[in-house]
Amino acid sequence: MRNLFILGILLAASFFSFGQNKDSLWIKKISDEILTNGKAYENLRYLTKQIGPRLAGSAGMVKSEQWGLKMMQESGADSAWMQECMVPHWVRGGKDYAKAGYIPSKPEKKGGPFPAYVYKELDVAALGNSAGTGKSGITEEVVLVHSFDELEKKKDVVKGKIVFYNHKFNDTYINTFHAYRDASPYRGQGPSRASKYGAKAVIIRSMSHAADNNPHTGATRYDSAYAKIPAVALGLRDADWLSEQLQKGNVKVTLKTNGHFLPDTIGHNIIGELRGTEFPDEIITVGGHLDCWDNCEGAHDDGAGCVQTIEILRAFKAVGYKPKRTIRFVLFANEENGLRGGTKYAEEAVKEGKQHILAMESDAGGFTPRSLGFSGSDAQYEKVLSWKKLIAPYGCTEINKGGGGADIGPLNRALKTPTASLNPDSQRYFDIHHARSDVFEAVNKRELELGAVNMAAFIYLVDKYGL
């Protein structure tokens, strides 16, 4: 009996190691395919250089949707379709403009607030969803604050003025997303919190630690209780300059922005599907978002996630992998300023009534992969963690608790679907995030491909073993 027991253990162990070995061979095969025949980089070149900006409602959105559908078909999806959703249509409406100058205690001459000797143009970008200043612009004195606490202390002096939130990105965080989490409330809530006290406009320091002066846009969210005042992001070097001037004396700034909403329009999630051979009603979703800001090519945010998604589909087909479960490859609409695509996807999933066992997103840039994030039950996390050794050789040396993405959040909330994320190295991301520097040239071919490799390995394992 004891011998049989030992034999049983040996057999189990050998099956296990056979299984692990078979898995590692499949993963290697997928990796080799992506690293030697990968199309992600050339696809990204097309998306960024031939299509370019593709904010919800723009012509670029329409073009990129058509491209995405074609890519899904060409990459071997069993079926591919467009999932319609209404999207907001915010437009910048023209060039953003700002200039700043001292207010001399005694004006040199009558007229305009800017004596020639202290005048400087500032590099600004209106925040996404923000209201414009009107044609004549806004020229007002600037009140410098570094935090909401400081705003509260100065609430009696901001009326009729421009509030400048010069909240610095905290360089001491090693993971730059912590600095972003810390700074982003100024972009989201800053305008309305200043408007509450009568401010006429808001300038925020760009959420970045780049060495350049590019302004970084991104969505703001107005509180309907207060007037929707214009808001711009300011490049970092100019933010330092403006802050210095404000230490020395009073400064006025002229802002001219033209942002406004047009009526909602029609956008689409782009979906490609590989139908499961054993459990076709269990769905695994993997995706990124197709939209990007109007001031950049959206190469890292989130062109990378899109072409990685397509690449996983292509590689699965190329190596002849036939998934047990149904895998949906999704390019989500409107992540940046509405999340209508992710919301629609969850609504349709609820209606369809199938089991969504996992959703994974790549939306942190096409940089070298470092870890995966996973949100699910403890038992599911333990299971996922047991795959670490199979994935680690490809770059994701950790599988951390906590992972998801904006677009798959609604699915998680609707169906409690576990979510996962690719976490690439974060050092360069906020150099280019929502700035004109988020271009194809900032993406490295192998780093992009390795992101797809690590995601593909994880999807393969979830498909094979379930969750």
Added chain:
Amino acid sequence: MRNLFILGILLAASFFSFGQNKDSLWIKKISDEILTNGKAYENLRYLTKQIGPRLAGSAGMVKSEQWGLKMMQESGADSAWMQECMVPHWVRGGKDYAKAGYIPSKPEKKGGPFPAYVYKELDVAALGNSAGTGKSGITEEVVLVHSFDELEKKKDVVKGKIVFYNHKFNDTYINTFHAYRDASPYRGQGPSRASKYGAKAVIIRSMSHAADNNPHTGATRYDSAYAKIPAVALGLRDADWLSEQLQKGNVKVTLKTNGHFLPDTIGHNIIGELRGTEFPDEIITVGGHLDCWDNCEGAHDDGAGCVQTIEILRAFKAVGYKPKRTIRFVLFANEENGLRGGTKYAEEAVKEGKQHILAMESDAGGFTPRSLGFSGSDAQYEKVLSWKKLIAPYGCTEINKGGGGADIGPLNRALKTPTASLNPDSQRYFDIHHARSDVFEAVNKRELELGAVNMAAFIYLVDKYGL
């Protein structure tokens, strides 16, 4: 007694955690200093943009040595000096040139081997230390091989011809240094192995997987038994083109290179020292190499290692850390084509007779840190490994067996000094290694700084606890 034993364990544990906590606070202090007040990036800008190329024997070498000494002094070294060594003085001697064309089976007209319709200039760089072609150049038929095995099979046809080693960088390796190890023998031994069979010159495919066409130089080593034939590296796109032409028919190539040696000249290792307060005769060395190839700014290779070295010194002083042991910050001479600096440093260390307990080098680029490498006894490795948790939060999540660097190899061989290396992410390194694209703009400020942070943490721990 048992209670006392438990008390003892509790006390020991609390001392240990107190110690660890104190260490983590010191490391955080050093990290914050580097990430908020760091000078590495601006120092690198100066070294690359104001000084530029600095191959052994060049004017750039002399300028960079003077700069390095000044940096050591300004960064707070107790003492700083130049350690003289003779260095080789190879010069490119002019622009490298190559063109290629079909050899038609029936020439269209008499004269030159290149009918106009099949003529193309190639982007080449003579290999470091290689001989020139002479003014009239070499025009010969090209024999394509992909490996030394293939060369052996074709040994009877290479006489009087140009051998083209089109050995591809293996993209399936995740760590790109494995692909480099695999490909670099063609650069090192390729010329002499072809010369052995009478070849007149050698072309090698650049050791890279960059998406561009820049040729990548690097040192070759002639075997004195055979004629020293000229050798060039070819850009990747041109290498693909040439290979394609050679599948279709015979191709002749004209090469013109001018490389030659001038008499050896005087170079220097630059050394800054913080004197140990408790064990001044135990020496810890940390460094990078100051020289770089003549065709680039040497920003990653190895400007990064130099400015990181200086930054660690600066940060230790800035936070008021007084090392127990003597730390030497070294900018080594002539790593690229002679290793005379590292050799000299070891010779002087032997003469001086002090105990060199560790040497650490950063010479794999200024990219985001991923791991440390360590070579020493098993007991030393276990000790080093116990520090992993203290360093991991800063990026180096692993401490692997095996670590060192070319410049600290001689010290290890002379005194059995344990060696360590910073291992940054390897994906981008061979895109720019020894190519004109190794410029300041390819370095990211935070990635560079984090390299210094991780090295500083390791040096701090070695200083505090010995090895």
